[in-house]
Amino acid sequence: MERVNRLPLPDSIRFAYPQKTKPVSVTGTKCELNCAHCGGHYLKHMKPLDEISDAGADNSASWLVSGGCQADGAVPVAEHIGKLAELKQGRRFNMHVGLVNDTIIEQLATVADCVSFDFVADQATISDVFGNDRTVDDYVACYQSLRRRVKVMPHICIGLNGGEIYGEYSALELLKELGTEALTFIIFMPTRGTRFADRQPPSLAETARLLSHARLQFPDIPLHLGCMRPGGQYREEIDKWAVRIGFDTIVNPAPAAVTLAEKLGLTLSRGEECCVL
Structure with missing residues (x-):
């Protein structure tokens, strides 16, 4: 049994089980965009920031701080920076903030240990999924400012x-030009109650080819394979592909992927926080 790419691939792999990272939403379940793939569904699984008053009672090592977007594609984090600073208390914050301006980025820098940034490089996808008038250039400019x-x-x-699959290859080309120190992939999941509920995930072959x-x-x-991806047989197959391809981290891996990594002689390590931390 062999690896896929003929490169000097990593001889180790980290499997992350992020139970020590608490997901926190600065907007509760509210989102102005109501994106086609999410519809605010995933905010329901996050702890509203306004319900947290005593961080000392929380034993999490880190927080994933996010929330619903405003119509312009930005998560309204600026008004919460003070409270987040008070509640940090040694924790690490991975913040998902959308398309924010330079003023907010300056404030973010005082509390964020990392910013997870959804990088979109296809204009039709921006229009079809988010339904606003932002552009690929906006994503590039925000990414550069954040960095x-x-x-x-x-x-x-x-x-x-x-x-x-539309702009994913273009996104890779742009990131190669702009520079990046690491990269995380997630995979579209049809979600009940959203405008894309009746769609299918990208094919396994297309996804493996892109990875x-x-x-x-x-x-x-x-390279990381993040937590948002389809389950069941799809997850088992794509996780095994990620092992063969030489990914460095897989979040909540299918057991078959762990077994494959062992058979390939990789050194396994375990993480208990968000994969970007």
């Missing part, structure tokens, strides 16, 4: 536009 002030982890959602292309384009940086 000047904070550690940034770009995220690419494979099949974001209803399970179809392999990413490793070839970025042979020297950590």
Whole structure:
């Protein structure tokens, strides 16, 4: 049994089980965008920030701080920076903030240990999924501004536009030009109650091809397969592909992927926080 890419691939892999990272929403369950792939569904699984008053009672090592977006694609974090600073108390914050301006980025830099940034490089996807008038240039400019002030982890959602591959390869080309120290992939999941509920995830073959292309384009940086991806047989197969391709981290891996990594002789390590931390 062999690895896929003919590169000097990592001889170790980290499997992350982020039970020590608490997901926190600065907007509760509110989101103005109501994006086609999410519809605010995933905010329901986050702890509202306004319900947290005593961080000392929370034994989490880190927080994933996010929330619903405003119509312009920004998560309204600025008004909460003071409270987040008070509640930090030695924790690390991975913050998902959307398209924010330079003033907010300056404030973010005082509390964020990392910013997870959804990098979208297809204009039709921006219009179809988010329904606003932002542009690819806006994503590029925000990414560049964030990198000047904070550690940034770009995220690419494979099949974001209803399970179809559109701008994902363009996103990789842009990131290669702009520079990145690491890269996380997530995969579109049809979600009940959303406008894309009746769509299908991108095919396993297309997804594996894109992940392999990413490793070839970025042979020297950590690549992560994040927590947002389909379950069941799809997850088992794509997780095994990620092992073969030479990914550095897989979040909540399918057991078959762990077994494969052992058979390939990789050194296994375990993480208990968000994969970007």
